[in-house]
Amino acid sequence: MxxxxxxxxxxxxxxxxxxxxxxAVGVHSGLLHGVVKSFPDALGVMQGGTGPLAGGNKAKGAGWASDVPAIMFHGDRDTTVPPPQRGSRGRPVQHIASSRSDGSARQRSKGRGYTCTTHRDASGKPCLEQWRIHGGMAWSGGSKKGSYTDPQGPDAAREMLRFFCQHRQIVS
Structure with a gap:
C-alpha cells in the first residue's frame, strides 16, 4: 500500500x-496515522502549525509504531505537510522497539541530495526507511510532465518497489 x-x-x-x-507501506509527503484527529486539525497543521503538531505536542501515535514495514519520503522544503520523519519539533519517528538504525547516509541522486536512514528489526531485515529529500517538496523522481513531481530527486517509485519486494506477503 x-x-x-x-x-x-x-x-x-x-x-x-x-x-x-x-x-509493507509506502508514504510520500503525508501525515502519519494518529498525528491529527480531525479535518480542522489537519488544516491547522498545513496552514501554519496550529493543532496537535504545534508547540511540541506529545500526542500518542505521532510516530510510526506499526509492525508493518514502512518506507517514507518527504522533501525538507515541503511547506504544505510537515515531514513525518521529524514529527513535531524534531522528534524522530519511532518504529518497532527492537529495531536498530544503520545510521544516516547522505547521498546524491542525479539532482537532489538526500538522507536515507534504515532501521532493521531483530533479524536484520529492514523495517523502516526514512528518505529526506534535500530541497524537495514534491513526488521525488517523477516526470517533469507531471504536476507535483520532482524529476531531480531520487526515484521514490523505484525505491518503494524495491522495498515492497523485500517484504512480500504470501496469502493462501
Whole structure:
C-alpha cells in the first residue's frame, strides 16, 4: 500500500488498523496515522502549525509504531505537510522497539541530495526507511510532465518497489 499526501496518511492508517493484510507501506509527503484527529486539525497543521503538531505536542501515535514495514519520503522544503520523519519539533519517528538504525547516509541522486536512514528489526531485515529529500517538496523522481513531481530527486517509485519486494506477503 502506498500513497501521496492525504493518500499517504490513509495508507498509514490502513497499515495500523490492518497489519495482517498489508506486507509493507509506502508514504510520500503525508501525515502519519494518529498525528491529527480531525479535518480542522489537519488544516491547522498545513496552514501554519496550529493543532496537535504545534508547540511540541506529545500526542500518542505521532510516530510510526506499526509492525508493518514502512518506507517514507518527504522533501525538507515541503511547506504544505510537515515531514513525518521529524514529527513535531524534531522528534524522530519511532518504529518497532527492537529495531536498530544503520545510521544516516547522505547521498546524491542525479539532482537532489538526500538522507536515507534504515532501521532493521531483530533479524536484520529492514523495517523502516526514512528518505529526506534535500530541497524537495514534491513526488521525488517523477516526470517533469507531471504536476507535483520532482524529476531531480531520487526515484521514490523505484525505491518503494524495491522495498515492497523485500517484504512480500504470501496469502493462501
Amino acid at each position: 502506498a500513497g501521496l499526501s492525504a493518500g499517504a496518511t490513509m495508507a498509514t492508517t490502513l497499515a495500523m488498523i490492518y497489519p495482517d493484510i498489508f506486507a
